[in-house]
Amino acid sequence: MTTPTPALMIQGTCSNAGKSTLVAGLCRALVRRGLKVAPFKSQNMSNNAAVTADGGEIGRAQAVQARAARLPPSVHMNPVLLKPETDTGAQMIVQGQRFGRLGAKNFLDKKAALMPHVLDSFARVARDADIVLIEGAGSPAEINLRAGDIANMGFAIAAQVPVVIAGDIERGGVIASLAGTHLVLDGDERAMVRGYLINKFRGDVRLFDQGLTAITDLTGWPSLGVVPWLPQAALLPAEDAVDLDRARASSSTRVIAVPMLARIANFDDLDPLGMEPGVKLVFVPPGQPIPAEASVVIIPGSKSTLGDLAFLRAQGWDIDIAAHVRRGGHLLGLCGGYQMLGRSIADPDGIDGAAGTVQGLGLLDIETIMQGDKSTTLVSGTHCATGAPVEGYEIHLGRSHGADCARPVVTIGDRPDGAISPGGRVQGTYLHGLFTNDTFRKAWLAGLGIASELAYDQQVEAALDALADHLETHLDVDRMIAIARSRHSTNQSAA
Structure with missing residues (x-):
């Protein structure tokens, strides 16, 4: 035995x-x-x-x-x-x-x-x-x-x-x-x-x-x-949205704001930013406006892109985000958040909700079509703007295409990923886990005028x-x- x-x-x-x-x-x-x-x-x-x-x-x-x-x-x-x-x-x-x-x-x-x-x-x-x-x-x-x-x-x-x-x-x-x-x-x-x-x-x-x-x-x-x-x-990656109030206090005036979507997903993407001494990471609860002083707004991943897009609009965050961009603020969409930034999201087979097409936020010239084959892949690549190495993973339904995809955020092998607006202030990518890479995060924050000395993996x-x-x-x-x-x-x- x-x-x-x-x-x-x-x-x-x-x-x-x-x-x-x-x-x-x-x-x-x-x-x-x-x-x-x-x-x-x-x-x-x-x-x-x-x-x-x-x-x-x-x-x-x-x-x-x-x-x-x-x-x-x-x-x-x-x-x-x-x-x-x-x-x-x-x-x-x-x-x-x-x-x-x-x-x-x-x-x-x-x-x-x-x-x-x-x-x-x-x-x-x-x-x-x-x-x-x-x-x-x-x-x-x-x-x-x-x-x-x-x-x-x-x-x-x-x-x-x-x-x-x-x-x-x-x-x-x-x-x-x-x-x-x-x-x-x-x-x-x-x-x-x-x-x-x-x-x-x-x-x-x-x-x-x-x-x-x-x-x-x-x-x-x-x-x-x-x-x-x-x-x-x-300091360890949190699993449940109930833990989002654990964000470390910061005296920094450089605010990165994240709307707390109803089906927020993979929000541990943002943990490294929350540890940065030069960053004040703010999760914005439902019913509260996105802070006008935010340098960057990040729309995070979502388990239900169409449902959370409707939820975002119900909070009035679409108006806050449009005003943020008009003021010259930076905007980043991650996975489902990236899909929301486009002109439209089509779901012909009802994979993400009711079948049909909905209007996106219109801040990137892309269109997304929901498809049944789910991408779940560990990847590595290069940040196009700085040449910094990136590592992360894809976990999404849907494919996005459009004019702004000609300016990708990263390349994964020979494959471009993401899209950037002509002025460069609105960006989106399907890649999760970007900010765990110290070299990329330091380069990305430097573009915002924020110095970084954090060694994230060592902290964990x-x-x-x-x-x-x-x-x-x-x-x-x-x-x-x-x-x-x-x-x-x-x-x-x-x-």
């Missing part, structure tokens, strides 16, 4: 409890101990996707966790990815590839059928690892979603993986959250839980000693530690190392490894 690969699952009392960050930090901590560690999340919901070398899509958090583990991202690290397109529907990616579009009710009915794909991917990830660190989704306390669950206890039981529950003390009520989670789990689910931890604590952790005692008395679960708030964690690596140090200090990592290794006995007892 083959001994199962050690594995540990971090579930949470709620969404945004810090599960992604905890797994990333533990990945870096364990790889520094000499273990070959791999991250895994069976089901994720995010419009911040990463592209893998084989042309698939996974959630951004798993790409960051793979980086923390010093592994290339794989589609099997996140076999089911839901990308919301409306309030009740999402595009579903299975093992990296577009699987279709489902409404919320359809997904609930069909999710159990995805378990074989999930277990297949988990087996592939575990095959080459010394230990697998698994991130849950949402909370196991959402027992209304228990039937057919593939994301929390349903997966833990199917794969026989022990669980640690993370409680988010920042939101308050963490004792009740953990005790309530224990209460609503059924017996088989409780048997998978081997301990709990407290995350995002502010202040003297000794003040929570009685709280730990109370939680253990109420649940029978041992405490594995209390993790204080770590500011450096905000330093943040991952700081996070690993932090968790080693405040968690019983040795015990967590022992729990992961106990999976062998868990499987034997289940046999």
Whole structure:
């Protein structure tokens, strides 16, 4: 009988409890101990996707966790990815590839059928690892979603993986959250839980000693530690739009403004700009005007270009953007934002919404046609204006063409990408990840009169190392490894 690969699952009392960050930090901590560690999340919901070398899509958090583990991202690290397109529907990616579009009710009915794909991917990830660190989704306390669950206890039981529950003390009520989670789990689910931890604590952790005692008395679960708030964690790429308020404070007067589209996607494109001391990156919430003092407006990527174009107009941002351009301001569209800048967007087959053609913002002389073949590719090339090298990825439906495409933003091999207006102040490109390249970002900012000395990759690596140090200090990592290794006995007892 083959001994199962050690594995540990971090579930949470709620969404945004810090599960992604905890797994990333533990990945870096364990790889520094000499273990070959791999991250895994069976089901994720995010419009911040990463592209893998084989042309698939996974959630951004798993790409960051793979980086923390010093592994290339794989589609099997996140076999089911839901990308919301409306309030009740999402595009579903299975093992990296577009699987279709489902409404919320359809997904609930069909999710159990995805378990074989999930277990297949988990087996592939575990095959080459010394230990697998698994991130849950949402909370196991959402027992209304228990039937057919593939994301929390349903997966833990199917794969026989022990669980640690993370409680988010920042939101308050963490004792009740953990005790309530224990209460609503059924017996088989409780048997998978081997301990709990407290995350995002502010202040003297000794003040929570009685709280730990109370939680253990109420649940029978041992405490594995209390993790204080770590500011450096905000330097890691965020996955959820709820994290956009984490932008670093800046005293700079050089404002780069980003309208927060309803289906904003791949907004981690802008993380490096948010770290620049000479830049004040402002995410403009719905209902607020785009600041008139902005030097640059960036229209970000979108999971629903046509829907977000309508949303942009409903906020009056189209008027603000037109005024910004008239004042001589710079405007950059990324992917879906690039498509919005053109004269029209045609969707004859209803791929992005209702079939038809809509008028774009008319600030670039291009037209876009939505097509069913999706481009998901890692690319490298050259910035045409400065000769700076660029690296990134494409992840989009649709193709754009027109007179302004004669002035591309970048070349990818022999292929031009993007378009620039005759005056050069309005630009658009399909390429995500441009700003992670220090040479390109420095050249681009220099064109705006902004000096840059930021070494972005070094900052991210330093943040991952700081996070690993932090968790080693405040968690019983040795015990967590022992729990992961106990999976062998868990499987034997289940046999």
